[in-house]
Amino acid sequence: MPVAIRSAALNDVPAILAIEQRAPGAAHWTSEQYNKLVGSGVVLVAEETGKLCGFVCARAVAGEWEIENVVVAVGFLRRGIADEMVRELIRRAESEAASAILLEVRESNLPARGLYEKHGFREVGCRRVYYRDPVEDAILYALRFDR
Numbered sequence: 839m840p841v842a843i844r845s846a847a848l849n850d851v852p853a854i855l856a857i858e859q860r861a862p863g864a865a866h867w868t869s870e871q872y873n874k875l876v877g878s879g880v881v882l883v884a885e886e887t888g889k890l891c892g893f894v895c896a897r898a899v900a901g902e903w904e905i906e907n908v909v910v911a912v913g914f915l916r917r918g919i920a921d922e923m924v925r926e927l928i929r930r931a932e933s934e935a936a937s938a939i940l941l942e943v944r945e946s947n948l949p950a951r952g953l954y955e956k957h958g959f960r961e962v963g964c965r966r967v968y969y970r971d972p973v974e975d976a977i978l979y980a981l982r983f984d985r
């Protein structure tokens with residue numbers, strides 16, 4: 839079944855939260871934080887036959903975009919859905935003349951690291967003991983656009 843990628847609307851936030859809360863590796867946010875991002879940031883959702891099955895969200899600060907979260911629902915994993923969402927996010931960042939897309943990820947999150955590396959993100963640093971529960975380093979990635 840084809841998956842459609844589109845911008846999120848405020849009424850997608852409950853489904854976004856439901857997907858996020860079932861994903862242990864994801865960053866966990868409140869509905870108010872997602873509402874704010876839908877209004878002022880970039881939130882893309884993946885939808886299959888009317889059912890939300892993933893999302894990616896980013897903030898834009900002074901020309902640099904920062905990916906805050908990317909999650910695909912259990913049951914939809916490994917079907918290229920994150921690939922499609924990240925490709926579309928990169929396309930939008932480029933078309934809005936962003937200088938770079940940045941993010942941080944748990945060192946042990948190999949699926950997410952593989953996803954970012956596949957899309958050209960390069961490791962640019964490490965923040966020691968950045969995460970809690972469990973304590974872990976953050977690996978920093980950047981995708982820079984040459985202009």
Ligand SMILES: CC(C)(COP(=O)(O)OP(=O)(O)OC[C@H]1O[C@@H](n2cnc3c(N)ncnc32)[C@H](O)[C@@H]1OP(=O)(O)O)[C@@H](O)C(=O)NCCC(=O)NCCS
Binds near residue numbers: 907942
């Ligand atoms: C990371 C995540 C979004 C990937 O979603 P997905 O739709 O299953 O990923 P895709 O099928 O589009 O795969 C794209 C690439 O990601 C990498 N990848 C995805 N799942 C992987 C896994 N289990 N092991 C290793 N690499 C993986 C691969 O590089 C893959 O490319 P390939 O298929 O050519 O090998 C998903 O695993 C997820 O929701 N994880 C929990 C939330 C999370 O940790 N988010 C990251 C927060 S920074």
